[in-house]
Amino acid sequence: MDPVYSHIDANKDRFINLLGEAIAIPSVSGDAAQRPSVLAMGQWLVRQLERLEFSSIVERNPGTQELQGVTLALPPVILATYGTDPSKPTVLVYGHYDVQPALKEDGWKYDPFQMVVEEETGRIYGRGSTDDKGPILAWLWVVETYKALGKELPVNLKVCFEGMEESGSEGLDDIIKEEANNYFKDVDCVCISDNYWLGTKKPCLTYGLRGVSYFMLEISGPAKDLHSGVFGGTVHEPMTDLFHVMSKLVTPQGKILIPGIYDDVAAVTTQEDALYSNLDFSLADIHNATESETTIHGSVRDTLMHRWRFPSLSLHGVEGAFYAPGAKTVIPAKVTGKFSIRSVPNQTPERIAELVKEYVEGEFAKLKSRNTLKFDAPQGGKAWVADVNSWNFVAARSAIEKVFKTSPDLTREGGSIPVTLTFQEALNKSVLLLPMGRSDDGAHSTNEKIDTLNYIEGIKLLATYLEEVAVVTKE
Numbered sequence: 001m002d003p004v005y006s007h008i009d010a011n012k013d014r015f016i017n018l019l020g021e022a023i024a025i026p027s028v029s030g031d032a033a034q035r036p037s038v039l040a041m042g043q044w045l046v047r048q049l050e051r052l053e054f055s056s057i058v059e060r061n062p063g064t065q066e067l068q069g070v071t072l073a074l075p076p077v078i079l080a081t082y083g084t085d086p087s088k089p090t091v092l093v094y095g096h097y098d099v100q101p102a103l104k105e106d107g108w109k110y111d112p113f114q115m116v117v118e119e120e121t122g123r124i125y126g127r128g129s130t131d132d133k134g135p136i137l138a139w140l141w142v143v144e145t146y147k148a149l150g151k152e153l154p155v156n157l158k159v160c161f162e163g164m165e166e167s168g169s170e171g172l173d174d175i176i177k178e179e180a181n182n183y184f185k186d187v188d189c190v191c192i193s194d195n196y197w198l199g200t201k202k203p204c205l206t207y208g209l210r211g212v213s214y215f216m217l218e219i220s221g222p223a224k225d226l227h228s229g230v231f232g233g234t235v236h237e238p239m240t241d242l243f244h245v246m247s248k249l250v251t252p253q254g255k256i257l258i259p260g261i262y263d264d265v266a267a268v269t270t271q272e273d274a275l276y277s278n279l280d281f282s283l284a285d286i287h288n289a290t291e292s293e294t295t296i297h298g299s300v301r302d303t304l305m306h307r308w309r310f311p312s313l314s315l316h317g318v319e320g321a322f323y324a325p326g327a328k329t330v331i332p333a334k335v336t337g338k339f340s341i342r343s344v345p346n347q348t349p350e351r352i353a354e355l356v357k358e359y360v361e362g363e364f365a366k367l368k369s370r371n372t373l374k375f376d377a378p379q380g381g382k383a384w385v386a387d388v389n390s391w392n393f394v395a396a397r398s399a400i401e402k403v404f405k406t407s408p409d410l411t412r413e414g415g416s417i418p419v420t421l422t423f424q425e426a427l428n429k430s431v432l433l434l435p436m437g438r439s440d441d442g443a444h445s446t447n448e449k450i451d452t453l454n455y456i457e458g459i460k461l462l463a464t465y466l467e468e469v470a471v472v473t474k475e
Contacts, residue, residue, distance in 0.1 A: 001402070001464060007145045008459050015141050015459065016124060016452070020115035022097075022133045023126035029075065029098035029167040032068040038075045038163045041097045045078055045136075045161055052143050054080040054159070058183070062164070062171025075163025077175050079183055082143055083156035089188040089473040090156040091466060092427075094419060095136030096165030096194065099128040100444050107446040123449040130450040131443035135193035135436045135458065136161055142463045154470035158187060165194075165419070168379060173422050180426045188473065189392045190423045190431040191465065193458075197438050198411045202280035203400045203461075205393060206433035208308060208412030209420055211343035211383035213352045217245060217360060220334035221371035228329040235331070236369040239321060242337045245373075248363045249339060250313040254296050254306065256341070258359045261311060264346040268309070275388075276301045279409050289439065308412035312342045342414060349380025381418030384431070392430035395468035402468075403461045434465060 008015070027041035028034040042059070049057050059076035066072075075098065102112035110116040115126040128134070139159065146153050164170050176184070198204050219238040226235065250256050281300055287293050297303045306312065319336040322328045341352055357375050364373045386393070388410050400408045417433075424431045436458035442448045 001460075001467065003149055004145055004151070004463050005460050007149055008141070008456060008463075011141075011145070012452075012456050015137070015456070016115075016117060018141075019124065019129065019134055019137055019455070020126070022137060023115045023128050024113055026102075026113045027098045027128070027163065028101050029164050030067075031101060032070045032072060035067075035072050035075075038098050039073075042076050042078060042161075042163050045097055048137075048140055049078070049080045049159070052082070052140060052147065054082045054143075055084070056081045056183075060175050060179075062175060065170055074171050077163075077172060078159070078161040079179070080159050081156070082158075083153055085156060088154065088156050089469055090158060090186050091469055092158045092160060092184060092187040092190045092423070092429075093136075093139050094160045094162075094190065094192045094194075094423065095139070096132045096162050096169075097136065098163045098166050099131070099133070100166050102127040102446075102448070109447055112448070117452070122452040124452055124455060125447060125449045127448055129448055130196070130437035130441040130454075131448065132165070132194045134450045134455050138193070138436065138455070138459045138462050141459050142466065145459075145463065153466065155466050156186075157466070158184070162419075169419055172419060176419070176422050176426050184427055187427055187429055189429055189469065190427065191392075191396075191434055192417065192420060192423075192431065193434050193436050193462070194417055195413055195415070195433050195435045195437075196441055196443070197435055198409050199280045199285055200438045200440050202406060202409055203404050204409040204411045204435060205388070205396055205400070206411050206413055206435060207388045207393070208345070208385040209383060209417055209433075210308070210311070210412075210414050211347065211349065211381045211418070211421075212340055212416040213343060213349045213356075213380040214340045214378055215338070215353075215356055216376040216378065217242060217337040217339075218334065218374040218376065219245075219337075219364075219371050220374070221369075222331070222333045225333050226331040228331050231331060236371045237331050238335045238371050239318075239332050241364065241367055241369050241371050241373075242318065242335050244367055245360055245363050246315060246337045246339065249315070249360075254312060256311060256313045258313075258355050260355050261341075261352070264348075264351065265311065265344055266309075266346045268305070272309075275410050276304060279304070279411070281409075285439065307414040309344055311344055311347065312414070313339060314342075315339045342416070343383050345383045345385045347383065349377075349382060353377040353380060381416050382421050384417075384421040384424065385412070386424075386431060390430045391472045392432045392469070395472045396432055396434050396465050398468045398472075399461055399464040402464050403457060434461070436461070
């Protein structure tokens with residue numbers, strides 16, 4: 001691999017500059033005004049694929065959506081192939097080219113859509129640098145490196161890049177299922193690089209993700225907002241009802257109060273419990289990430305188990321209530337409380353929604369209010385867990401050891417990447433999460449970055465992973 005590594009090092013500035021081109025395209029999928037930029041980012045990727053001589057480049061149209069009162073075309077799902085040698089294994093890589101919203105006034109040090117490389121820290125700042133433009137471009141630079149060296153890629157490579165991951169991946173599941181026996185038919189494994197190391201010093205492999213179910217409780221009563229001095233104490237107030245119901249969902253210690261919610265949670269096995277030993281993580285890491293010492297649990301093991309493999313319920317906000325600075329003595333006519341449950345293996349979104357609906361409707365009925373409750377469960381995704389001993393993980397572990405000279409931590413994550421389970425179920429193939437970035441990269445937050453070391457060594461890691469896949473599939 002020495003020639004490959006040397007070429008990547010020699011082209012470090014070029015690869016960073018190309019990342020800067022991608023960061024400069026504000027491909028925010030959740031903003032209707034930026035939809036042209038998301039489409040432009042997709043076209044930028046297509047041009048790179050064409051330049052690198054990928055074949056069978058297809059832009060699948062997922063349809064349209066209603067967003068902010070406008071009907072918009074969904075960004076294309078980009079499919080492309082590099083190599084069709086039947087004697088080689090075929091690796092499918094997934095990533096997304098859309099990003100979260102970002103404004104300088106949100107607290108960014110720099111313009112979020114103008115890449116800045118800090119020489120003193122080695123950090124590459126910009127929205128999408130680590131989530132997920134840096135990682136998806138790294139796959140392309142692996143191909144570019146092999147082409148420049150006149151070296152044959154050890155596997156056939158297929159890519160699936162989407163532009164709606166940050167907004168629910170609308171339309172992607174249907175395309176994956178439609179292409180399972182077509183474009184994806186010959187795939188041997190799937191690799192996704194859209195997550196992060198557990199800490200900041202040691203690489204990891206991720207074998208599990210929690211699912212997510214989102215809920216909205218709308219409580220309405222008066223036909224319009226009312227003056228509390230005139231109507232306070234005379235009408236049932238929607239905000240009061242909402243606070244009563246939402247206060248019954250979870251305790252300050254994180255225990256979910258919905259009956260039956262823990263019934264399907266898988267028991268911790270001895271083998272699983274052993275994976276929590278000697279991880280490169282301390283409570284100081286979570287204190288630094290939150291900039292506080294507000295952790296519920298007193299040990300690393302309990303903290304990570306409640307982050308990775310036990311369900312949690314979080315309250316997110318109230319729509320319709322007065323939230324601006326200052327005092328306003330208004331009684332809102334209608335309010336909507338928002339919360340979500342992060343689920344774990346053996347739990348299903350359907351069963352969780354049934355339990356939540358039954359419980360909140362029962363709690364609301366106890367209030368004997370004349371207001372109206374409307375329950376909505378707009379989205380739900382299953383949890384995912386993989387076999388860490390599968391050949392796909394063996395290949396990735398070997399690649400990390402060769403590039404970083406250390407064995408990786410084996411981790412789960414508290415967040416959700418629903419497409420992971422979709423690939424696993426639709427293709428019935430091993431799916432691996434191989435992160436490039438660090439835990440402090442600030443994905444979805446202000447000052448998102450990727451360290452130059454992670455970006456450049458990450459390209460080497462992906463190249464080495466493909467070589468290791470070729471080795472283990474021949475054994």
